[in-house]
Amino acid sequence: MGYSAFKVFWQGLTGNKGWQPAWREPDPRPQYDIIIIGGGGHGLATAYYLAKEFGVRNVAVVEKGWLGSGNIGRNTTIIRANYLLPGNQPFYELSLKLWENLEQDFNYNAMVSQRSILNLIHSDPQRDAFARRANAMRLSGADSELLGPDEIRALCPFLDFDNARFPIQGALRQKRGGTVRHDAVAWGYARGADMHGVDIIQNCEVTGIDITDGVCTGVQTTRGPIRAKKVAMCAAGSSGRVAALADMRLPIESHVLQAFVTEGLKPTLPGVITFGAGHFYVSQSDKGGLVFGGDIDGYNTYAQRGNLPVVEDVCEGGMAIMPMIGRARLLRGWGGVMDMSMDGSPFIDKTGTQGLYVNAGWCYGGFKATPASGYCYAHLLAKDQPHEVATQFRLDRFRRGAPIDEKGVGAQPNLH
Amino acid sequence: MIINHPLLGPRDAAEFVYLGDASLMDRPDGMTASDEEMHDYMYLRDNPAGEHRELWYHEQGDRSWLVVTRNTLTHEITMVELARDVARSRGRSK
Numbered sequence: 031m032g033y034s035a036f037k038v039f040w041q042g043l044t045g046n047k048g049w050q051p052a053w054r055e056p057d058p059r060p061q062y063d064i065i066i067i068g069g070g071g072h073g074l075a076t077a078y079y080l081a082k083e084f085g086v087r088n089v090a091v092v093e094k095g096w097l098g099s100g101n102i103g104r105n106t107t108i109i110r111a112n113y114l115l116p117g118n119q120p121f122y123e124l125s126l127k128l129w130e131n132l133e134q135d136f137n138y139n140a141m142v143s144q145r146s147i148l149n150l151i152h153s154d155p156q157r158d159a160f161a162r163r164a165n166a167m168r169l170s171g172a173d174s175e176l177l178g179p180d181e182i183r184a185l186c187p188f189l190d191f192d193n194a195r196f197p198i199q200g201a202l203r204q205k206r207g208g209t210v211r212h213d214a215v216a217w218g219y220a221r222g223a224d225m226h227g228v229d230i231i232q233n234c235e236v237t238g239i240d241i242t243d244g245v246c247t248g249v250q251t252t253r254g255p256i257r258a259k260k261v262a263m264c265a266a267g268s269s270g271r272v273a274a275l276a277d278m279r280l281p282i283e284s285h286v287l288q289a290f291v292t293e294g295l296k297p298t299l300p301g302v303i304t305f306g307a308g309h310f311y312v313s314q315s316d317k318g319g320l321v322f323g324g325d326i327d328g329y330n331t332y333a334q335r336g337n338l339p340v341v342e343d344v345c346e347g348g349m350a351i352m353p354m355i356g357r358a359r360l361l362r363g364w365g366g367v368m369d370m371s372m373d374g375s376p377f378i379d380k381t382g383t384q385g386l387y388v389n390a391g392w393c394y395g396g397f398k399a400t401p402a403s404g405y406c407y408a409h410l411l412a413k414d415q416p417h418e419v420a421t422q423f424r425l426d427r428f429r430r431g432a433p434i435d436e437k438g439v440g441a442q443p444n445l446h
Numbered sequence: 447m448i449i450n451h452p453l454l455g456p457r458d459a460a461e462f463v464y465l466g467d468a469s470l471m472d473r474p475d476g477m478t479a480s481d482e483e484m485h486d487y488m489y490l491r492d493n494p495a496g497e498h499r500e501l502w503y504h505e506q507g508d509r510s511w512l513v514v515t516r517n518t519l520t521h522e523i524t525m526v527e528l529a530r531d532v533a534r535s536r537g538r539s540k
């Protein structure tokens with residue numbers, strides 16, 4: 031059933047009685063061409079593009095909870111393509127392009143809002159670094175501009191410009207960056223994949239990966255065994271646990287990231303704002319709440335909750351850059367478990383086992399990557415060749431001395 | 447989280463810096479180890495859900511390294527040892 035403004039209008043007049051479920055709830059079939067482990071944003075996007083762009087329709091997405099129970103429903107919804115390194119930036123630019131046409135493509139309102147992102151600059155060396163980044167962004171075809179303090183004052187008069195320690199000297203802006211309603215992304219991809227014949231199987235945990243003579247033949251689940259020609263791991267924060275089912279150790283540690291939202295306020299923030307001297311970022315949701323976050327807690331965890339020192343640290347960051355936030359009441363805080371990789375960059379790759387593939391290591395930035403991750407993973411699964419913008423997301427890149435380390439901090443996941 | 451320091455008693459985890467899996471103590475000898483061994487030591491982790499032995503450094507305290515046994519599902523800490531003692535118990539000189 032296609033959605034349109036006319037349909038919304040008509041349903042409004044007829045008591046909203048004609049809506050149908052957006053996707054089926056099938057039982058698992060005994061065999062598929064491809065099984066995707068994990069029905070988060072990336073898994074659902076992979077299934078959607080496999081069916082729609084690559085003609086592979088005999089696909090199942092196997093999800094241990096309900097759709098949207100993972101990080102796709104927990105993130106702070108920011109999209110952007112403002113990376114520095116050639117291994118990353120073209121990939122994120124492709125993602126931004128896919129976001130720009132996503133709602134038309136899958137016929138679902140994901141509230142993609144390109145309200146811009148401002149990365150604040152507080153020192154001369156930081157301006158140099160951001161100027162270099164702005165150039166790298168342009169080389170990949172993305173937009174970028176450097177703003178001076180006066181332009182920022184006009185946009186965000188509420189920031190603490192003359193802070194004695196961290197005065198605001200400028201900003202890197204990407205106008206095409208912004209926010210998207212995260213759970214609508216999961217629902218839109220799920221509905222789109224379902225319409226192309228993909229089975230989405232919820233409440234079905236993968237408990238084993240079957241490997242015979244180095245070839246992956248299927249998975250064991252809480253709803254019975256399922257055979258498959260190819261098995262695609264896509265479990266984000268649980269990547270380590272899923273890979274362990276195939277006796278693999280990954281270059282990943284699982285960490286928790288917290289996020290917070292205040293009571294609803296009148297429209298105040300023009301877009302996404304990030305503090306350049308501490309770790310704090312904030313945007314305003316369409317309901318009016320200020321959505322913000324900062325550093326990860328910094329220790330291995332699978333508990334979807336963090337601790338108080340980080341809450342304090344994030345709030346201090348907020349007060350340093352935007353003192354008026356102290357007047358808003360906090361409504362909620364929550365945490366999500368993320369797959370922090372050894373260089374802060376992701377993996378979309380084959381594994382040493384034939385027929386077993388991995389998509390992991392998205393750290394705290396995988397939401398913006400959802401469309402391109404799905405597209406590139408589908409490309410790899412369908413053609414056994416990496417997509418041209420994802421050729422460097424290899425599992426063996428540390429062995430080859432080719433990490434993609436945006437921050438240059440080395441193999442220390444809690445510093446990325 | 448509160449870490450019960452063997453010498454100083456209960457301390458707030460915010461005083462510590464986290465390094466990672468306690469297996470990082472067992473660095474292979476760089477002169478003799480194979481590339482493969484060095485790669486696995488540097489980059490691969492067990493990343494278990496459940497009991498995890500890990501290294502914490504008391505930066506804002508007595509600067510000792512601790513081996514903390516903590517559950518990654520509940521954050522419950524069940525054992526805290528001086529890393530020095532753990533290393534010595536395995537026959538290392540320090």
Ligand SMILES: Cc1cc2nc3c(=O)[nH]c(=O)nc-3n(C[C@H](O)[C@H](O)[C@H](O)COP(=O)(O)OP(=O)(O)OC[C@H]3O[C@@H](n4cnc5c(N)ncnc54)[C@H](O)[C@@H]3O)c2cc1C
Nearest residue numbers: 068070071072094100101102105106108236366396397398
């Ligand atoms: C607080 C927070 C804020 C964030 N903010 C941003 C942001 O502003 N911008 C941005 O780009 N990124 C952000 N991120 C990161 C982003 O959310 C993640 O990188 C991304 O969502 C991960 O991909 P996913 O959607 O596929 O993950 P998930 O939604 O977590 O999907 C993984 C799925 O796998 C399932 N699974 C696990 N094990 C099994 C199993 N054995 N069998 C079956 N299924 C299994 C899980 O139940 C889960 O549904 C944030 C993350 C957090 C936690």
